[in-house]
Amino acid sequence: MSQVAIALVCGTVFGSGLIISQMSNPAKVLGFLDVFGQWDPSLALVMVGAIGVFAIAYRIALRRHAPMFDKKFFVPEKTRLDPALISGSFIFGLGWGLAGFCPGPAIVSSGFGDPRVWAFVAAMVTSLMLSHIIRRRAVS
Amino acid sequence: MQIVNFTPLSALVGGALIGLAAAAMWWLLGRIAGVSGILENAIGAQGPDRMWRIAFVAGLLGAGIFAAAVLPGAVHFDMESGYGRAIAAGLLVGIGTQLGSGCTSGHGVCGTSRLSLRSIAATAIFMGAGVLVVFVMRHLL
Numbered sequence: 001m002s003q004v005a006i007a008l009v010c011g012t013v014f015g016s017g018l019i020i021s022q023m024s025n026p027a028k029v030l031g032f033l034d035v036f037g038q039w040d041p042s043l044a045l046v047m048v049g050a051i052g053v054f055a056i057a058y059r060i061a062l063r064r065h066a067p068m069f070d071k072k073f074f075v076p077e078k079t080r081l082d083p084a085l086i087s088g089s090f091i092f093g094l095g096w097g098l099a100g101f102c103p104g105p106a107i108v109s110s111g112f113g114d115p116r117v118w119a120f121v122a123a124m125v126t127s128l129m130l131s132h133i134i135r136r137r138a139v140s
Numbered sequence: 141m142q143i144v145n146f147t148p149l150s151a152l153v154g155g156a157l158i159g160l161a162a163a164a165m166w167w168l169l170g171r172i173a174g175v176s177g178i179l180e181n182a183i184g185a186q187g188p189d190r191m192w193r194i195a196f197v198a199g200l201l202g203a204g205i206f207a208a209a210v211l212p213g214a215v216h217f218d219m220e221s222g223y224g225r226a227i228a229a230g231l232l233v234g235i236g237t238q239l240g241s242g243c244t245s246g247h248g249v250c251g252t253s254r255l256s257l258r259s260i261a262a263t264a265i266f267m268g269a270g271v272l273v274v275f276v277m278r279h280l281l
Binding site for chain 1: 141142143144145146147148150151152153154155156157158159160161162163164165166167168169170171172173175176179180183184191192193195196197198199200201202203204205206207208214215216217218219220221222223225226227228229230231232233234235236237238239240241243244245247248249250251252253254256257258261262263265266267268269270271272273274275277278279
């Protein structure tokens with residue numbers, strides 16, 4: 001139960017950060033990606049702020065054997081580059097640049113009420129889950 | 141290049157909040173705050189670990205609904221895409237983050253902080269692809 005409450009609070013704080021930093025504003029994202037035009041470098045500082053805090057916290061936390069509310073730290077297992085990572089990241093970047101949404105900000109701004117965001121999220125969830133199902137089948 | 145609309149303070153403060161939330165997820169639950177993976181397993185996974193993922197997604201959505209309802213002046217939102225572009229972009233983002241095992245949060249923030257080679261490569265690639273698309277749309281078409 002405490003895990004659920006913690007995740008709910010963390011999601012809310014994470015979402016608030018996305019709103020304050022304007023990651024949830026697609027015009028801001030496209031301005032950041034328009035390096036060769038009228039460039040808005042703000043989102044680079046979002047990354048600096050987020051990485052600065054998380055990088056320190058990550059290392060300090062690993063001095064413990066386990067997180068406070070679970071048995072172990074779930075460190076991602078894969079360490080090598082592979083074709084799925086490279087092609088997937090490229091495809092994701094194309095979609096990110098096309099509309100200015102990545103998954104977190106899309107979920108947050110679907111609360112703002114614009115039905116075009118709902119269309120984006122519906123399409124995103126559909127292809128995310130189709131890919132999930134197809135790749136699970138391929139493994140088993 | 142010309143620099144416009146620069147909002148360094150809100151970017152740093154918002155970014156620090158994102159980092160703080162990711163840090164709390166790691167300290168308390170031992171989980172990486174990667175939104176695409178959390179969303180995927182909130183829907184697709186079975187068992188008890190599904191519930192915290194649903195709660196995290198609910199928190200994201202709740203922040204958006206609350207901000208728009210109670211503090212509309214704090215919400216900046218300007219979207220140029222129509223439905224067609226939004227749907228095409230959503231399809232690309234969904235399949236891309238699933239294949240690539242992460243997005244801006246999991247790879248860009250958390251993985252880069254962990255100095256993960258996969259995440260640093262992924263971040264460079266999706267940023268490069270994003271810059272490419274915007275360059276083509278704004279300066280070539």
